[in-house]
Amino acid sequence: MYAKLIECAERASLHLPPERAKRMLGMMPDALLKRMQAARFRRTVRLAAERSPFYREEFRRRGIDARGVRRPADLGDFYTTGEDLRRCGHEAFLAGRPDTAFETTGTTSPVPKRVLFSNRELREVGRAGAIGLRQLGLRREDRVLSAFDCSFWVSPATTREALHYIGCFHAEAGKIEPAEFYDRALAYKPNVIFGEPSWLVRLSELAQALGAWPIKFLFSGGENMTEQARQRVEAVWRAPLYLSYGQTEAFGAMGVECAEQDGYHRNDLNYFFEVADADGEGYGELIYTTLNREVMPLIRYRSTDVTRMVEEPCPCGLFVRRIGKIRARCDEMVVCGMGNVGPWVFAELLRGAAAAGAEWQAVVTSDGRRDVIELRVETDRLAAQHSLESTVFATLRERFPDFWKNHEMRLYELRVAACPPQSLRTERKLRRVVDERQMLLRRAM
Numbered sequence: 001m002y003a004k005l006i007e008c009a010e011r012a013s014l015h016l017p018p019e020r021a022k023r024m025l026g027m028m029p030d031a032l033l034k035r036m037q038a039a040r041f042r043r044t045v046r047l048a049a050e051r052s053p054f055y056r057e058e059f060r061r062r063g064i065d066a067r068g069v070r071r072p073a074d075l076g077d078f079y080t081t082g083e084d085l086r087r088c089g090h091e092a093f094l095a096g097r098p099d100t101a102f103e104t105t106g107t108t109s110p111v112p113k114r115v116l117f118s119n120r121e122l123r124e125v126g127r128a129g130a131i132g133l134r135q136l137g138l139r140r141e142d143r144v145l146s147a148f149d150c151s152f153w154v155s156p157a158t159t160r161e162a163l164h165y166i167g168c169f170h171a172e173a174g175k176i177e178p179a180e181f182y183d184r185a186l187a188y189k190p191n192v193i194f195g196e197p198s199w200l201v202r203l204s205e206l207a208q209a210l211g212a213w214p215i216k217f218l219f220s221g222g223e224n225m226t227e228q229a230r231q232r233v234e235a236v237w238r239a240p241l242y243l244s245y246g247q248t249e250a251f252g253a254m255g256v257e258c259a260e261q262d263g264y265h266r267n268d269l270n271y272f273f274e275v276a277d278a279d280g281e282g283y284g285e286l287i288y289t290t291l292n293r294e295v296m297p298l299i300r301y302r303s304t305d306v307t308r309m310v311e312e313p314c315p316c317g318l319f320v321r322r323i324g325k326i327r328a329r330c331d332e333m334v335v336c337g338m339g340n341v342g343p344w345v346f347a348e349l350l351r352g353a354a355a356a357g358a359e360w361q362a363v364v365t366s367d368g369r370r371d372v373i374e375l376r377v378e379t380d381r382l383a384a385q386h387s388l389e390s391t392v393f394a395t396l397r398e399r400f401p402d403f404w405k406n407h408e409m410r411l412y413e414l415r416v417a418a419c420p421p422q423s424l425r426t427e428r429k430l431r432r433v434v435d436e437r438q439m440l441l442r443r444a445m
């Protein structure tokens, strides 16, 4: 009964002017939302226990009776990890008939994680996304041009679905060269542009040189962005750049910024969020349980992103609470202009380099405009710098076409630095990938 009430409110909110929709959703008491979440949580756990071989087996092994699970704490220290997805394969997680699939690649392993969904789930994601985009001012009369990469990536599909609810003009360029995008965009006069952060930075550099046109806002997601880079983009277009936070496993955005650009308003209707191993300030790993998924429900999925829940109301007045800016990743995977890179990528780049010693480290920084990845390699032949470099770049081109494409688009800079032996390891364990980009964290942090 409560779930029905919430669903009605969710639907109605799309047909009301944003101010009224916001007020209507905001009038719902917190207790109502919490009861809906609890009911959906119980339903998800039972569905998974009955139909998904992975959860059935895990619960059996741990002596968990799904019928007795009322809240996340009842599951003790049970979590689902990305490694479970890779190791067991998507079939082990299926609880219903899928209509479509997406992949997320290049984390700490070359094996992709595959996540499957139904068209109903896609529509629900679209509805939630539409509320967020309306809140940002997107209207039927706007013209969106998107440069999201369509290859197995979830964002173009969820964006398309959300824009369908808004009813605005929408064309998809795919992730093409920013210069080509610039030339071809002009014919459509888009006043809203969607693209990944590093790609938008590059497009904005071109626009600065060649001229920007009037834009309502830019919208981005898929990787973290420094506030410095955001400000550069905003200065060129004289328009705000809004970010969303999500994961393919979550089916796109779990939270979207508002005009305050101070944390992501989270979707509590479709996810139950927890923070694991929180420190004194509340920062820990973000964990989520999907609340409306029937094809591949995920229970207490470890996002590997470190953030905190922001329970204070936002000055924008939107009733939903926020997730703070992502502070770090738990593993060594780094999302940057190169793409999603982990230690295995650099190990592969160095495989054929005869002069490379066993020790190496990739350090990601930013020069304010784009990410700079310095691959430091120990070698007893410092003169071999040049041959190291040419091997790395040749392997990059042959083995990693996506990373090469981003390099060609100048979305990042890759440097190879020869270092003397025993210069890199200062602790017992050498951290292979280090993200040194200074996120200029604003008030949310």
Ligand SMILES: [Zn+2]
Pocket: 257, 258, 259, 260, 265, 314, 315, 316, 317, 318
């Ligand atoms: Zn807000």
